[in-house]
Amino acid sequence: MNKFYKALGVLNEGIVIIDKQLKVCYWNNYMETITNLTFDQVNNKSILSVLPKLNTNYFKKTVNDLFESGNKAFFSAAMHKDLLNESIDYNLNLSVIDEGESKYLLLEFIDVSCQFMQINKLKSYITELHKLNTKLKEKEKIIEKLAYYDSLTGVANRTLFYELAKKMLHNAKRNNHLMCLMFLDVDNFKCINDQYGHEIGDRALIKVAEILNNAVRKNDIVARYGGDEFLILLPKIQSYDDFKVIESRISESKDILSIDGNEIEISISVGKSFYPKDGDTIDKLITKADKDMYRNKRKKFAGLLH
Amino acid sequence: MFNVSVGRASSLLSEIIDRRIILNVPDVKLLDIKTDEFHLEECLPEKSDGIFMISSICFEHELQGKASLIFSAKKIRKFIDLCIKNDETEECYELDFSDIDFDVVKEMGNIVLNSVVGEVGNLLNLKLNYTLPQVQIYNGADFYEEVDSHYSHILILNITFLIEGTRIEGAILVHLTLNSFNDIIEKIKKIKDELYE
CATH class of the missing domain: 3.30.450.20 (PAS domain)
Known part of the structure; x- marks a missing residue:
């Protein structure tokens, strides 16, 4: 024993x-x-x-x-x-x-102290890695946002607009849907910049993006085309007049920017083109809508448009 | 019968973790493996992702069988955290279990399975010998493949743990050989007869 x-x-x-x-x-x-x-x-x-x-x-x-x-x-x-x-x-x-x-x-x-120590060590490594991974994912999102969204206004940039517009045009062709492209330009934007400075000009553009976002439907796309020009794509519309609903919402929401006692009225000129009537590529639709916008702007300033 | 035995287990567990635990066996089923269709997922009242943590003991000699305490992996994480007073588990290792976690489930399985299997032993007037539980992670199908083919019946006990407002549902499966099953049925008949005499 x-x-x-x-x-x-x-x-x-x-x-x-x-x-x-x-x-x-x-x-x-x-x-x-x-x-x-x-x-x-x-x-x-x-x-x-x-x-x-x-x-x-x-x-x-x-x-x-x-x-x-x-x-x-x-x-x-x-x-x-x-x-x-x-x-x-x-x-x-x-x-x-x-x-x-x-x-x-x-x-x-x-x-079992060693087990506890090793597991705690591993847990702290995993936690660190998890935190790092979360940060990287956040940065990835920021980079993606920078690549696809306009940093000033937050709406889609030209790259994202073309990517989405191509897909929507493809769908419209396949399903025989009507599609509308709107070209928008801020009236007298150069004067706003010259008179009040670029900072105020930037605030005006942010306001315009806000007006456009509020006017469109859930699946429509608002993009900044460049400078004071914006594009709106209305996929899957029922008739040529449907865009008028959006247009009237935009024209009704004329906004006044109040800056340092100055009141700046923001107004927007709008042109439109339709698939299939006005073209079968995005570039053709943009060109057509751009021309229409300038025609409307001229009429507006000539006091012909009511 | 099983509510009494798990009641003892819950009072022991409550003392150990210094938190009030209520254990209930709301439902008991008996299945014939040959004729009744059985899926592990269906033993648990809530939908699981098919991953289970199972704590099992085998008993031999006069009564042969295997008893297993089963929780979905997601539920057992919450249970472990409550037992070791770890208030919040980081999302990143929610479903990764360490040896420490396995030990907690082993202890808990030991207490709960001892009570239930002990009750079966008491019922049959048999002294059952079994070892400490083995704890493993399974997906439902793997567990079923590992269960010995010489078992003929499964006693299924749905079990509910209530710990300070948190409800955790699991199941106990007792696999029995035909002889052991017949012994239990015989004993239940006797008890019933005695009741009506």
Whole structure:
């Protein structure tokens, strides 16, 4: 039997054997080192007083059940902190030893501190990577936005407009839908810039983009074509007059910019072209709508348009 | 019967984690593997993504079977966090489980399965011997393939954990051999007869 005790003595885990009265019968070298208590100091003493962290109802209930059932129990370090001391995490296995009429309970304290350390380290790496990944994704979105959206007004830029317009034209051709392209130009924009400066001019353009966004339907596209020129694409319209609804919303929402006591009225000239009547490419539709816009602007300033 | 046994388990778990846990077995089913169609996903009341964390013990000798406590992987993460008082798990490792998580589920499985299987043993007046649970992640189909073909019936217990307002639903499956199943049925008949005498 001494052989077995010697073997338990050299194990690199805490081994304790207690009897049914919970008194310590065996305490290996590892336990002596980790608790600074020798076997002689704990021999025949209640495990509950030797290791006060075990002095809980659930430990006592578990031990009673085990002596009755003969089965095994397991205490995880995550749920039972500081079982032996505060610096090391231990899992605890409990098994019953049957020796004739007598029953004993074997307690195995297994050091899992390394697991905790490694897992915490890994978690912190993963968290860092996750944060980095989130930042990169945000930057990717910003870059995408810069590539496809006008940085001043936030509406689509020319690149995105062409990409989307081509797809919509393709769909219109395939499904025999009508499509409308509107060309819009801010009246007297050069005068606004000259008189009030570029900062005010920029604010006027932001306001125009806002007016256009408010006027269109959910799937229409508003884009800044360049300078003070904007494009609107109305895919899938029912009749040539449908664009008038959008046009009237734009003309009705003339806005006044109030800057440093000056009131600047923003007005917009609009031209339109339709697929298939006016062309079967985006460039043809833009050219046609541009010409129409200039015709309308001239009429407006000549006082012919009501 | 099972509500009494899981009641004992819940009081032990409540003490350990120092949070009030209520455990219920709202539904019990018995399936014949040969004739009844069985899908692991259907054992759990909520739709899962097919990934489960399963804690299993086998018992042998006089009564042969395998008992498994099953949770969807998403649900068990919440449960582990509540047990170890980790209030918020980062989204990035929500479904990655560490050895620490497995140990928590092992302890919890040990407590719950001990209670349920112990109750079956009590019912049959048998002393059942089993080891500590083995915890594994499965997709539903893999688990079913691993279950030994010599089992003939499955006892399915839907189980609900209520921890401080959070409801976590799982299931306990007890796979039984035909002989063990017959023993249980025989015993239930006897109990019924005694009740009506």
